Amino acid sequence: MSKRNPHKVSFFPAGLDEYLASLCPPETPAMQWVREYNEEQVDDPLIARFPIEHHQGHLLAVEMLEAAREHKVEMADRPFRILEIGTYLGYSTQWLAYYLPKMLGEHGWQIDTFEMNEQFADIAREGFERAGLGHKIKVHVGRALDELTKAKFENDSFDAAFIDADKSGYWGYAEESHRVLAPDKKAYFDNVFLMLQPLRPREELEALGESGKDFLAIQVFNEMMRTSKKWLSHPLTPNDGMTKAIAIKPDGRYGRALSL
Numbered sequence: 077m078s079k080r081n082p083h084k085v086s087f088f089p090a091g092l093d094e095y096l097a098s099l100c101p102p103e104t105p106a107m108q109w110v111r112e113y114n115e116e117q118v119d120d121p122l123i124a125r126f127p128i129e130h131h132q133g134h135l136l137a138v139e140m141l142e143a144a145r146e147h148k149v150e151m152a153d154r155p156f157r158i159l160e161i162g163t164y165l166g167y168s169t170q171w172l173a174y175y176l177p178k179m180l181g182e183h184g185w186q187i188d189t190f191e192m193n194e195q196f197a198d199i200a201r202e203g204f205e206r207a208g209l210g211h212k213i214k215v216h217v218g219r220a221l222d223e224l225t226k227a228k229f230e231n232d233s234f235d236a237a238f239i240d241a242d243k244s245g246y247w248g249y250a251e252e253s254h255r256v257l258a259p260d261k262k263a264y265f266d267n268v269f270l271m272l273q274p275l276r277p278r279e280e281l282e283a284l285g286e287s288g289k290d291f292l293a294i295q296v297f298n299e300m301m302r303t304s305k306k307w308l309s310h311p312l313t314p315n316d317g318m319t320k321a322i323a324i325k326p327d328g329r330y331g332r333a334l335s336l
Contacts, residue, residue, distance in 0.1 A: 172236075246265060259328025
């Protein structure tokens with residue numbers, strides 16, 4: 077039995093995380109292996125501080141299923157592609173891929189995921205191999221913006237993006253995601269509530285100095301997303317918050333409809 081993680085933070089009433097998980101399909105054995113690894117690292121705050129939610133993972137899986145269905149209807153002449161920034165241990169990545177083989181077949185999709193920490197990347201790769209996904213998911217190791225530059229992805233070449241990385245980099249990740257996403261495709265930005273600290277007045281966050289930089293970065297990011305002409309966004313409320321955003325481009329359906 078895995079140990080209970082005392083570092084985990086949930087903003088739901090007691091028992092609600094577990095109830096929501098019970099309403100979702102069960103985790104695969106590879107997902108369970110990743111979760112148990114995470115929960116056993118309770119003495120390592122770098123790992124233990126990351127809560128991994130079953131129900132949030134399945135939300136991503138459903139969103140990717142819908143995006144993949146649209147891709148199939150559009151009869152695109154390339155595989156369905158997902159960009160993930162912030163692999164961590166690969167649990168969310170496995171959920172991103174959950175329905176894709178059934179919808180698109182073995183060769184109809186691929187994921188590029190970026191992780192700065194080599195240890196995390198190695199654990200994620202093992203989890204992908206256990207899940208039989210190792211050949212479909214490419215793990216890039218290093219600073220995400222640097223590695224994205226090296227990868228030289230073409231404009232409009234991805235169909236979905238999920239970002240759960242260092243918070244000070246969120247707007248840079250949003251800019252790069254917008255560039256590589258095809259028109260009207262969606263990105264998901266995790267932790268936009270960030271322990272509810274962005275609700276505090278900006279001067280209070282600034283007064284925290286280094287310890288408040290992530291909270292301030294998310295507060296600024298949320299405001300920039302609200303006013304951006306590049307994104308049509310709305311925050312969702314799975315635990316620590318997630319923003320769902322549509323990439324608005326002049327040649328896309330939404331761009332034409334909104335005259336942006």
